[in-house]
Each structure stands twice: as C-alpha cells, then as structure tokens.
Amino acid sequence: MKIKQSIFVLIIGGSLILAGCGNNLQNQQDNNLKSKITQEPNNKIDDKKDKTKSEKITIEKAESIVQEDASKKYTNVTASFSNEDENGDYVIAVRNNDTTTAKEFYYVNPYTGEFTSDTLKPITQNNNSNLESDVVGLWHATPHMAAGYGDRYNFYEDKTFKFDISQADGENRKIGYTGTWSISDNQLHIIIKKEKTLQGGHLESSPSTITGNQIVGGQVIASEVKPFKTLTFTFDSEDDGSGTLFKTIKNGKTKFYKMGSAPNQE
Numbered sequence: 001m002k003i004k005q006s007i008f009v010l011i012i013g014g015s016l017i018l019a020g021c022g023n024n025l026q027n028q029q030d031n032n033l034k035s036k037i038t039q040e041p042n043n044k045i046d047d048k049k050d051k052t053k054s055e056k057i058t059i060e061k062a063e064s065i066v067q068e069d070a071s072k073k074y075t076n077v078t079a080s081f082s083n084e085d086e087n088g089d090y091v092i093a094v095r096n097n098d099t100t101t102a103k104e105f106y107y108v109n110p111y112t113g114e115f116t117s118d119t120l121k122p123i124t125q126n127n128n129s130n131l132e133s134d135v136v137g138l139w140h141a142t143p144h145m146a147a148g149y150g151d152r153y154n155f156y157e158d159k160t161f162k163f164d165i166s167q168a169d170g171e172n173r174k175i176g177y178t179g180t181w182s183i184s185d186n187q188l189h190i191i192i193k194k195e196k197t198l199q200g201g202h203l204e205s206s207p208s209t210i211t212g213n214q215i216v217g218g219q220v221i222a223s224e225v226k227p228f229k230t231l232t233f234t235f236d237s238e239d240d241g242s243g244t245l246f247k248t249i250k251n252g253k254t255k256f257y258k259m260g261s262a263p264n265q266e
Helices: 023-053 059-070 131-135
Strands: 007-012 015-020 077-084 090-096 102-108 115-119 137-140 152-155 160-164 174-184 187-199 202-205 213-216 219-239 245-251 254-260
Touching: 059 077, 059 090, 059 102, 059 115, 077 102, 077 219, 131 174, 174 219, 219 254
Parallel strands: none
Antiparallel strands: 007 015, 077 090, 090 102, 102 115, 137 152, 137 254, 152 160, 160 174, 174 187, 187 219, 202 213, 219 245, 245 254
C-alpha cells in the first residue's frame, strides 16, 4: 500500500510557507536520532584517549626504551634508572657492564616515552691528576649563594659525604642523605647509605623560606637505605659569565659548583 505524501501551502503575512508531512517528517527525526547515537561513542573514545595520555610509563619501560636505543651505539651496556630531574623526566644512565662507567645519560618523558640524551665529555689525564683532592670541600647547586645555602654536598677526606637540601625549602621533611664517595674512571661515584628526615615539630612563619613557613622543633631521623643508591658525577668547569671559572660536577642535568676546599662541619 502506497502512503501519500502531502504538502500544505500556508500563506501567513504575505509569506509562502511549505510544510511537509507524512514520512518525510519521520525520516528527518530518524536521521537526527542516528546522528546523536553516532556522535556519543566518539566522545567517549576521545575521553579514554585523553586519560591514557595522562598516565605515566613505568621506570622499567623507560629503561627498556633507552636500552633499545643505546644498544645501537654501544656493546656490553645496561640502561638503569638514576633519578628524576627538575622537569620530572626519568634520568636513565647507560653504563658499561664491567666498569659501571656511565657512557651517556638519557632524559625520558614519563608520559610520552620520548627522550633526549647527553653524551659525556671525555676528561684528559692532565685534568684528572688530583681529582681526589679536588673533590674534598663544599659543592653548591648555584655558583653564588644568597642569604642561605641551597642544595649542597660536603665531601670529606675520609671518603664520606653528606647532602643537605636548600635552607629555603622550609617545609620539606626529606632534608638530606649521607654515604661514601670514590673516584674511578675519571668520575665521582657516591653511594647513598642513609637518608635524613624530620619527624614531629610544627610550622612557624619564616620569611626566609620559599613557602613562608619553616618546620620547627622536629627531630632528625637517619634511616638506612636498602638497597643502597648510587649516583655518578662527571667533572667539568664552567664560567659563571663574569669571568670566574668554577669546577663543577654533573649528574644528568643536575650540576654543583665547588665553593671551597674546606667542607662544612654542620
């Protein structure tokens, strides 16, 4: 049976209006419904993709990415996690399996897996003759100090060291770590054996800190690190821009400047 389609002609205010009825109107409603149904799943898929992008890759995955790339350039090496830099990237060291010497550092974006690398500069024997004596002293995160100390290492003649965070970081309960150091293959190797944290205490206003507050009355607790952590630094030098040449040690993108040969006993 055929269904007639009708068109009504209305004249309102001198304007001609055509109004369709019958299955044309139904078809339009059906098309609108299909369009809505088709669009909704796409929005859900996009939401899922956005959520996936915000998830970090694991350290093991980052090591695998670096291992694959480093194996194209080196033999007998292993990629191992070193630390996270100030940008939040994973710092992965590529080390010789026999000597543990770091050949290159990779910086892996923890969300995308993309990376950059920094090939270590060779150090001549002439610059390395007195490295052990050069290490002893205070090494600071910046070449100049303001009102207080920033992040800093103190290396001692008995081959021990301590690291303390910036005095401006008044609310951080992880305040440093200690351990031993050694020189091999023209590089500085440190072993972190104990971490120092603040327990208890309370916050007080302090205009000299970044946040404006300082933990007061806390107790310093030294806890053994299991397993020990290791870091490797390379030696270099840098002009601060004013003509002053500083000795530096570098781990990935983290750098410290030698400020004096007498380590603090604080």
